[in-house]
Amino acid sequence: MSHLVRKLENFVRLSAADRLMLNRASAQRVRTFAARADIAREGEKPKDVHLILNGWACRYKQLEDGRRQIVSFFLPGDICDLNIFILREMDHSIGTITPVSIADLPREFFDEISAGYPRIATAFWWETLVNAAIQREWTMNLGQRTASERMAHLLCELFFRLRLAGLADDNSCNFPLTQADLAEATGLSKVHVNRTLQELRASNLIVLKGKMLVLPDLERLMSAGLFNANYLHLDREGRQLDANE
Template sequence: MGPWNFLTLHLSAFVRLSSADREILTKALRKRVRVLPPRQDIIREGDRPRFVNVILDGWAQRYKQLADGRRQILSFFIPGDLCDANVFILKEMDHSLSTVTSVNLAEISQYEFQEIIENSPRIAQALWWSELVTVAIQREWTTSIGQRTAYERIAHLFCEMFVRLRTIGRTDGHSCEFPLTQSEIADATGLTQVHVNRTIQELRRDQLIELRNRRLLVFDLDRLMSVALFNPNYLHLDHEGAHIDAND
């Protein structure tokens, strides 16, 4: 599968796109592509945004950093994800984006993005859903930090990333890529690295997961979802836009 198809797969969770829709997306994604190494900023807080960034391959993250260096990771991006579809509203970035792994990303200008929306109502609808899911994920992460235990938080993160990767065909049976370090998991869940390490060992002893060679193995997804209090409804993956599906 080519990297251009991941955005189509992502948006098709909401609306089935036509061949013309898919051609519009492919053309836009091929126009301007950047390749960035791991752990490098894509755009920093205070910079003026010029493009919508679409992850074609690799993992990236959104984060806020305090003046003393402490960092909170706010979300993770995987292939097919758009980083801030409405970014042109901002005069300057109020958060930063950086790579986790080596990343291929497509840059879409404001004019090109507007043209896509005007030429395809289905793509526009799917993009609206995608942005609503982004906000829903943020609500879920806030709930995790505020109410879930460390055990539940990390289990929930594993569930979320596994389900999102499965949607774009990036799982292999019960396993998936998982390049996050324990430091990054800590910054995403509001825990210390020591606490993260201890909790992952506990999840392993409970025969729920195994982390090895940058891959996550989930032994029993239903059981992991149960202990994480994970309900995938906030990801809205049940094809809610079927009433405007394309026929071809």
């Protein structure tokens, strides 16, 4: 089962035909990128929608002097902007963090979904609304939370999103982000990021071993980050309604 199918099935009950359609699209027009490479650059004309099959990527904005702000992370199963081909040019860049493989989804794929796959279309709307909610939460993170709250909140969010796609164990997940990545995502300096991670380690809230993140007490980390998972809409209301039809 693809990461996209696993994630979308948290919201709707996909039929065998739905899953076949999504898995078929995921297997066509596949491209691979090395770590720290651009998939799409600001100013380019977007043609297709990118589905992350494997690896981690990010959406970022960059100033002329090189300063960069990461404004979102893309994980396996994530779609980079469902309607991006409507735009004349990219207003942001998409770059890889690890080696990444993507599937390029053409406009015709979404036309076919709209015409004959209503459950997938509903799930894609859910994806869009959740992404908007995540962006609102990131704005709150940058504007109001302390450094420690900011970091704890981001780690909780990434863990929950990975678990949604079947990529996290009960208390651990792959975590390839560097301190520089975390600095660009949280608006903190690298020195401040290092200090904040040390504080979370000292409180036994996180364990970072190589490229693995272990959360000894998820509830405590959520409390430290003032994290409420409601904005990720994990309650599966749509799936429950679907089951009652």
